[in-house]
C-alpha cells in the first residue's frame with residue numbers, strides 16, 4: 001500500500017521505516033530540510049537502536065523516501081500524522097504543528113485510488129480528533145486515531161511488535177468500518193503476529209495515551225517519594241521496590257527510584273493532560289501537581305548532594321557528570337534530568353565535564369559552552385565528585401579501581417551501581433534512597 005508519514009522525528013521516522021519494512025511504499029514528509037536530507041541518504045538524525053539499518057535498507061530498496069513537498073503524498077491512500085505536540089508556556093499542548101500539518105495535507109486528500117485515510121498518531125488533548133474530523137471529511141478523507149506507545153531506545157521493536165494497537169474511530173459507522181479495515185490492512189503483518197487491536201471512540205483512544213503516560217509518571221514519582229522516606233529512615237528503596245513489585249497487582253516495572261523522569265513525553269504529557277482536564281472544568285488530575293513536584297525535587301536533591309559532598313561550595317571545582325541523554329541507548333536530551341542537574345551545578349560555579357556515549361557528540365556540536373569528555377575515564381580524571389545520571393551499560397560496568405579522581409565520591413542518580421564494589425574500592429557511595 002502507498003503510505004505517507006507526516007512529521008519525521010523520533011516517532012515518524014521510525015514509523016515510516018517500519019511501515020516500509022513490513023512491505024509498504026512509504027513517503028515521509030517533514031518541514032525540516034536538514035532532517036529530510038539525512039533521512040533520504042539513509043542516515044538516522046538521532047540515535048535509536050536498529051533504526052539506521054532499517055532506514056538505509058528500505059531507502060536502498062526504493063520502498064522509502066523523504067521529502068519536504070506535501071504534493072508527494074497525493075498517491076498515498078493512508079496518511080499518518082506524527083508531528084510534535086510540545087509543551088506551550090502554560091503547560092498545555094502546543095497544537096500549532098498539528099494544525100499546520102493537517103492544513104497542508106487536506107488539499108492532497110482524495111487523489112489516490114480508493115479511500116483516503118488520515119491516521120493521527122501524535123499525542124493530543126482529548127477532543128482533538130472530534131475537532132479535526134469535519135475538515136478531513138470535507139476534503140475527501142476519513143479520520144482514525146491510532147496513538148503511539150513506543151519507548152525511545154526500543155522504538156523499532158515497539159513499532160513492529162507493540163503491546164497493543166489502539167484505534168479511535170468515527171461515530172459514523174461506515175467511516176469507522178472503512179478506516180478500521182484499511183488500518184488492519186496496513187498493520188496486517190503486526191496483527192498477524194498476534195498483537196491485540198482495540199477499537200473505541202475518538203476521545204477514549206486519545207485518553208488511553210495520556211492516561212498511560214500519567215500512570216507511568218505516577219509510578220515513578222511514587223517510588224521516588226518512597227526513596228525520600230527511605231533516606232530519612234535508613235531504609236533501602238531498591239529492596240522495597242523489589243518486594244512490592246513481586247505483588248503482581250503492583251508489578252516490577254517503572255519502580256526504579258532515582259533522579260526522576262524526563263524526555264519528550266512523560267513531563268509534557270502529564271502537564272498537558274492536567275491542563276486539558278482543567279479546561280474541562282475538572283480537578284480530577286490535581287494530584288499530578290504533586291507527581292511533577294516530586295519529580296523536580298529529585299533533580300534538585302542530587303545536585304544538592306554533590307554540593308554538600310564538597311562542603312557547600314563547588315566554585316571552580318571539577319565535577320564529572322556521566323550521562324546527558326534522558327535515558328540510556330538514546331541521544332535525546334529533551335527535558336533530560338542529567339543535563340538539568342549538570343546545569344544546576346555549572347550555575348553554582350562548578351567546572352562540569354559531561355560524558356555520554358551517544359548524546360556527548362550532539363551536545364558538543366549544539367552546546368559548545370558545555371565541556372564534553374570523550375569517555376568516563378577522562379571525565380572522572382581529577383574530578384572532585386562524580387555523578388552517574390544516565391545508566392548506560394558502559395557506566396554501570398566501570399571498574400572503580402581504574403579511575404583517577406581527585407576525590408573518590410560517587411553519586412549514583414539511577415541506583416545503577418553495586419554500592420559494595422565502589423565502597424570496597426575506597427569510594428564514598430551515595431545512592432537514591434539507599435545510602
Ligand SMILES: NC(=O)c1ccc[n+]([C@@H]2O[C@H](COP(=O)([O-])OP(=O)(O)OC[C@H]3O[C@@H](n4cnc5c(N)ncnc54)[C@H](O)[C@@H]3O)[C@@H](O)[C@H]2O)c1
Pocket residue numbers: 006007008009010011012029030031032035082083084085097098100101104121122123124148149150151152264265
Ligand atoms: N518520541 C516518542 O517516543 C513518542 C512516542 C509516542 C508518541 N509521541 C508523540 O508523537 C509526536 C511526535 O513526537 P516526536 O518525539 O517524534 O517529536 P519530534 O520533535 O522528534 O518530531 C516532530 C517532527 O515533526 C516535524 N514537523 C513539525 N511541523 C510539521 C509540519 N507542519 N509538517 C511536517 N512535519 C512537521 C518536525 O520538523 C519534526 O521533525 C508527539 O505528539 C509526541 O508526544 C512520541
Ligand SMILES: O=c1ccn([C@@H]2O[C@H](COP(=O)(O)OP(=O)(O)O[C@H]3O[C@H](CO)[C@@H](O)[C@H](O)[C@H]3O)[C@@H](O)[C@H]2O)c(=O)[nH]1
Pocket residue numbers: 123148149150151152153213216220253254255256257258259260261262263264265266269326327
Ligand atoms: O522506573 C523508572 C522508569 C523510567 N524512569 C525514567 O522515566 C523516563 C521515561 O522513560 P521511558 O518511559 O522508558 O521513556 P520514553 O521513551 O519517554 O517513553 C514514554 O513516553 C512515550 C511517549 O509518549 C510513550 O510512548 C512510552 O510508552 C512511555 O514509556 C526516563 O527519564 C527514565 O529514566 C525512571 O526514572 N524510573
